[in-house]
Amino acid sequence: MPRRLLTDFELMLVLAILRLGDDAYGVQIAREIETTAGRRVLLGAAYAALDRLEDNGLVSSRTGSPTPERGGRAKRFFRVTARGVQAARLTRQALVTLWQDVPQLTEKRV
Amino acid sequence: MTHHTMPRLALALLGRFVPESDALAGDLIEEFQRGKSRIWLWLQVAAAIATSLLKRSRTIRPLRLVEVQPADALERSTRRYRDRSVNLGASPLPGVGGLGLVSLAMFVTCAAPHAWWLFLASALAGVSLGVVMIAMRPPSPGPPLTIRPEAAAR
Numbered sequence: 001m002p003r004r005l006l007t008d009f010e011l012m013l014v015l016a017i018l019r020l021g022d023d024a025y026g027v028q029i030a031r032e033i034e035t036t037a038g039r040r041v042l043l044g045a046a047y048a049a050l051d052r053l054e055d056n057g058l059v060s061s062r063t064g065s066p067t068p069e070r071g072g073r074a075k076r077f078f079r080v081t082a083r084g085v086q087a088a089r090l091t092r093q094a095l096v097t098l099w100q101d102v103p104q105l106t107e108k109r110v
Numbered sequence: 111m112t113h114h115t116m117p118r119l120a121l122a123l124l125g126r127f128v129p130e131s132d133a134l135a136g137d138l139i140e141e142f143q144r145g146k147s148r149i150w151l152w153l154q155v156a157a158a159i160a161t162s163l164l165k166r167s168r169t170i171r172p173l174r175l176v177e178v179q180p181a182d183a184l185e186r187s188t189r190r191y192r193d194r195s196v197n198l199g200a201s202p203l204p205g206v207g208g209l210g211l212v213s214l215a216m217f218v219t220c221a222a223p224h225a226w227w228l229f230l231a232s233a234l235a236g237v238s239l240g241v242v243m244i245a246m247r248p249p250s251p252g253p254p255l256t257i258r259p260e261a262a263a264r
Contacts, residue, residue, distance in 0.1 A: 027137045042153075042161075044154060044161045
């Protein structure tokens with residue numbers, strides 16, 4: 001089976017979930033990406049990507065308890081699986097390898 | 111602090127077009143109650159519906175060569191043919207059609223061209239009625255039967 005690399009958005013989602021730990025649900029994940037990476041997140045797009053990651057076994061999810069401030073709807077908490085961590089590592093490795101030895105991207109030392 | 115009343119139409123559309131959208135709806139409600147604008151909410155709902163429809167269009171569906179299952183087909187073949195109503199308006203929703211609008215337009219054009227506002231008001235009312243009927247339609251019993259490529263390969 002070919003190794004599965006993550007898209008940039010998938011990588012951000014996985015890293016945000018890892019940073020948040022047990023409190024990783026839709027709103028918090030979107031906020032984490034917006035504050036740390038400066039990228040606006042559409043919640044629908046985030047859930048579509050998270051569903052795809054879950055289908056591929058890279059994240060898992062569980063449903064929390066319904067709360068009144070959410071109109072009686074439950075939170076869906078996400079967790080990165082061991083395969084997800086491995087996919088994030090592989091993606092980083094691929095990006096770093098591509099980054100190396102590119103003269104235009106070499107930082108000038110003052 | 112709750113300072114907004116949640117647009118029910120937005121939630122109804124989300125529930126109608128995005129399967130298993132409870133967690134997403136909860137997230138939207140949470141953010142809306144914390145002060146996000148209606149524009150933000152509608153943008154999120156529109157994007158979620160668009161993403162869901164795009165995802166659905168990419169799903170591989172099996173060919174449906176017969177309308178009914180073989181057991182049903184045998185049973186139905188013994189029944190007498192019954193007249194079925196035909197939706198002349200070519201609309202997926204019975205009652206929301208175009209023939210009424212066309213006849214009204216013809217009437218306005220021929221008989222009372224100065225009453226153009228009547229035609230405009232009818233058109234707007236028809237569109238609004240259609241949107242409300244689509245939003246209030248009960249959801250389908252379940253997702254369509256799909257075959258994923260990885261499952262088919264097994």
